[in-house]
Amino acid sequence: MELLNSDVILNLKYSLFFWISLGIFLFNIGFIPIVVIGEYISFTGVFRYVTYVLNLIMGTCFILGLVLSKKEYNKLTLTSLGE
Known part of the structure; x- marks a missing residue:
């Protein structure tokens, strides 16, 4: 919940993790239905x-x-994860 209230959300476009996750997400959103339809x-x-x-x-x-x-914006530590 702290993540949503912090300013980290405003700076997502500067995070490499965001762009890699977005690329993989968009690929899978488009690819999985094509594979399922391709079976038929x-x-x-x-x-x-x-x-x-x-x-x-x-x-x-x-x-x-x-x-x-x-x-x-690309530092991944235990403190950035909230632990």
Whole structure:
């Protein structure tokens, strides 16, 4: 609860952990339904393009994280976890 009340939330765009998590989340949100639907229909050409676009989105999130991240927002310690 302290995390939500602190100013850490305002600085999420400077955290590398946020960008990596966002990239993986967006990839999985798009990929899992395609795999499930692919079990029932055949669409090999579309699957290739969807996977390519999802990889581009994930890679873009990773690159943005590396470019925008600041060192002071990427420290992961026990005190930052609230313990």
